[in-house]
Amino acid sequence: xxxxxxxxxxxxxxxxxxxxxxxxxxxxxxxxxxxxxxxxxxxxxxxxxxxxxxxxxxxxxxxxxxxxxxxxxxxxxxxxxxxxxxxxxxxxxxxxxxxxxxxxxxxxxxxxxxxxxxxxxxxxxxxxxxxxxxxxxxxxxxxxxxxxxxxxxxxxxxxxxxxxxxxx
Numbered sequence: 757x758x759x760x761x762x763x764x765x766x767x768x769x770x771x772x773x774x775x776x777x778x779x780x781x782x783x784x785x786x787x788x789x790x791x792x793x794x795x796x797x798x799x800x801x802x803x804x805x806x807x808x809x810x811x812x813x814x815x816x817x818x819x820x821x822x823x824x825x826x827x828x829x830x831x832x833x834x835x836x837x838x839x840x841x842x843x844x845x846x847x848x849x850x851x852x853x854x855x856x857x858x859x860x861x862x863x864x865x866x867x868x869x870x871x872x873x874x875x876x877x878x879x880x881x882x883x884x885x886x887x888x889x890x891x892x893x894x895x896x897x898x899x900x901x902x903x904x905x906x907x908x909x910x911x912x913x914x915x916x917x918x919x920x921x922x923x924x
Contacts, residue, residue: 760806760808763841764779764792764804764806764843765779767838767841767843768794768804768845771836771838772835772836772845774794774796776796776797777794777795777796777797778794778795779792779793779794779795779804780792780793780795781793782803782851783851787807787812787900788807788808788811788812789805789806789807789812790805790806791803791804791805791806792804792806793848793851794845801848802835802845802846802847802848803832803845803846803847803848803849804843804844804845804846805817805843805844805846806842806843807842807843807844808842809839809840809841809842812842813839814837814839814842814843814844815839817844818834818837818839818844820882820886821834823880823882824877824882826880827876827877827880827882828876828880829873829876829877830849830873832846832847832848832849833846833847834846835847854866854870
């Protein structure tokens with residue numbers, strides 16, 4: 757078992773007082789963060805975020821989640837945290853995505869809910885005090901694509917296009 761996973765399990769057991777659980781990969785995103793679904797003995801689940809502190813900082817996630825909650829948006833509750841180690845234990849919002857339940861019968865209500873959430877997000881001043889998403893940040897993030905996608909020739913071609921467009 758990799759050392760980082762051992763650290764995560766030790767944190768779950770010692771700091772979160774979890775003893776009888778199963779842990780499995782839940783999802784990934786375009787960063788160094790990893791997410792695991794923790795299934796407890798009673799069948800309930802949580803999600804644990806592993807964000808190696810030398811590569812990711814959990815603080816912005818926690819801050820933005822709280823801002824979104826205050827704006828009335830549904831975001832996972834942070835149940836436990838160890839920001840120094842880069843671990844968050846989160847409420848599990850489930851694994852059902854919009855696309856899997858989008859039908860002719862649900863399209864209007866799902867899109868109405870999503871639009872209402874976007875309007876709340878835009879109208880509540882959530883970005884005040886956050887760093888600007890400017891050209892420099894966009895280019896830094898674009899430069900991560902080759903690292904994250906470097907699994908095929910198509911990814912190489914995509915990276916060439918990104919660097920050409922980005923000027924990197």
